Amino acid sequence: AQRVTQPEKLLSVFKGAPVELKCNYSYSGSPELFWYVQYSRQRLQLLLRHISRESIKGFTADLNKGETSFHLKKPFAQEEDSAMYYCALSNSGYSTLTFGKGTMLLVSP
Amino acid sequence: EPEVTQTPSHQVTQMGQEVILRCVPISNHLYFYWYRQILGQKVEFLVSFYNNEISEKSEIFDDQFSVERPDGSNFTLKIRSTKLEDSAMYFCASRDLAGITDTQYFGPGTRLTVL
Numbered sequence: 467a468q469r470v471t472q473p474e475k476l477l478s479v480f481k482g483a484p485v486e487l488k489c490n491y492s493y494s495g496s497p498e499l500f501w502y503v504q505y506s507r508q509r510l511q512l513l514l515r516h517i518s519r520e521s522i523k524g525f526t527a528d529l530n531k532g533e534t535s536f537h538l539k540k541p542f543a544q545e546e547d548s549a550m551y552y553c554a555l556s557n558s559g560y561s562t563l564t565f566g567k568g569t570m571l572l573v574s575p
Numbered sequence: 576e577p578e579v580t581q582t583p584s585h586q587v588t589q590m591g592q593e594v595i596l597r598c599v600p601i602s603n604h605l606y607f608y609w610y611r612q613i614l615g616q617k618v619e620f621l622v623s624f625y626n627n628e629i630s631e632k633s634e635i636f637d638d639q640f641s642v643e644r645p646d647g648s649n650f651t652l653k654i655r656s657t658k659l660e661d662s663a664m665y666f667c668a669s670r671d672l673a674g675i676t677d678t679q680y681f682g683p684g685t686r687l688t689v690l
Contacts, residue, residue: 502681509579510618510666510681552618561606561670561679562631565618 468493468557472566479543480574487538487569489527489553498556499529499536500563505549513538513551523547543573577601579682581667587688588657596652596685598667606670607650608679609642611635611663618666624650657689 469492479485491497501513514522516529516536527538536553553566580599588594600607609621622632624642641653650669654661664686668679 509683512678515678554618562608562620562623562633563610563618563679564620565610567617 468497468555468564470553470555470564470566472551472553472569474569475567476570476572478572478574481545482542485538485540485543485547485571485573487551487553487571489536489538489566491534491536491553491555493534493555493557495557499527500554500556501525501527501536501538502552502554502565503549504552504568510552543571545573545575547571548573579667579669579680581665581682581685583685584683585686585688587690590659590689591656594654594657594687596654596665596667596687598650598652598682599648600650600667600669601671601680602648604669604671604680606630606679607642607644608668608670609652610666610668610681612666612684613660613663621652654687657687659689662687662689 471490473488499516502510503513504510514520525538525540527536529536550568550570552568554563556563582597586594607624610618611621612618620633622636622642623630639655643651664684666684667682670679
């Protein structure tokens, strides 16, 4: 069975500090991995996906199949990055998403 | 920019009552989903819907649940006889293209409270 693990419930950093939100997955096939973000009082929205290999709002994530990880990184955190971040795995032709429990990122001034 | 909408934002019901949660997906989207999030827990997949039928469902989606697209715009989730453990945030999502790399757009959610 597929599983997504985000070991940290809360990550608190100061503005300008580097950020790494951890995500590990368990899946027997070739997964598609995503990061979704939920800002306060807003809906879940896609931040980035591994197949695009893009950087959004300064965030990047690299799929490491050997370590089954998809950690989200940003070199210099900003206060507006404070939000709930969910790692998700897509595992079927109908794209159903399996989510991790989420990590709350708090960036202090 | 078009968005998925959901109504109501908050629904309070008595245990054993039927509830219908409503969603209006983005108009040209073809794939529709319901997820739920019990307080403090992860977002969990319930059901996906394509071409007017259920394409996939999870173990959570038992006989008490049903989905419908009654009029080509709304997408509803019905819970026939609510239980206390159905209290959760319910999210609708939609997607336009085939292929697992295409984005699911989420609605703002309906908070269901079962008393």
